[in-house]
Structures are given as C-alpha cells and as structure tokens.
Amino acid sequence: MTSSHRELKVWQRAVELSVALYKLTDNFPKQEIFGLTSQLRRAGVATASNIAEGYGRGSTADYKRFLAMARGSNLEAQTQLVIARELGFGRQHELQIAEGLSEEVAKMLVKMMNSF
Numbered sequence: 001m002t003s004s005h006r007e008l009k010v011w012q013r014a015v016e017l018s019v020a021l022y023k024l025t026d027n028f029p030k031q032e033i034f035g036l037t038s039q040l041r042r043a044g045v046a047t048a049s050n051i052a053e054g055y056g057r058g059s060t061a062d063y064k065r066f067l068a069m070a071r072g073s074n075l076e077a078q079t080q081l082v083i084a085r086e087l088g089f090g091r092q093h094e095l096q097i098a099e100g101l102s103e104e105v106a107k108m109l110v111k112m113m114n115s116f
C-alpha cells in the first residue's frame with residue numbers, strides 16, 4: 001500500500017476528471033447551473049473524494065466499499081455526460097477529454113476492487 005492516497009494513480013485520474021468536468025460545465029447554459037452542471041461537478045468530486053476517504057478508513061472492507069461508491073459516482077458522471085452530449089452542451093473537445101478520463105477511472109476502479 002502506498003503511503004498516501006495522493007500516490008494512487010486512480011485518485012490522480014479522478015482529480016483530473018473532476019477538473020475536466022468543471023472546465024466542461026463552464027460552457028453549459030446558465031439555466032443548467034442547478035441542473036446538469038451541478039450534478040456533473042458533484043459526481044466528479046465524489047469520485048475522487050470517495051477514493052481518498054476509503055483509503056483513509058484503514059480497513060480493506062471499508063476501502064472496497066468506498067471504491068464501490070466512487071465507481072457509482074463515476075457511472076453517474078458517465079450518464080450525465082451522455083445527456084450533455086445529446087443536448088449539445090459543452091465543447092466537443094472538452095467532452096471527449098472528460099469521457100476518456102471517466103472511462104479510464106472506471107477501468108482502474110474495477111481493477112482495484114477485483115484485486116482485494
């Protein structure tokens with residue numbers, strides 16, 4: 001185990017995802033501030049935060065449970081990204097970056113969960 005959650009590649013990518021989601025949603029319609037913008041940002045932050053919290057809990061069972069919650073939040077973000085794409089929200093390039101990071105985080109989380 002690493003000495004800090006900050007050393008975890010999955011946490012680093014989840015933080016990148018969260019930042020990418022903030023950048024993407026900066027260009028969403030202003031009427032979405034309490035809708036899709038808020039939901040996407042919350043899901044991104046929750047993904048990275050649950051990875052960190054699980055790491056800090058000290059037990060394998062808690063860690064795995066929080067990784068599962070991170071996975072759920074990431075899947076929420078993926079769903080919301082599909083909706084954003086369908087509605088034509090955000091810049092295409094930023095949407096692709098966020099989708100790619102989300103897919104990468106998803107694979108990493110499953111791999112970590114299966115390693116326990």
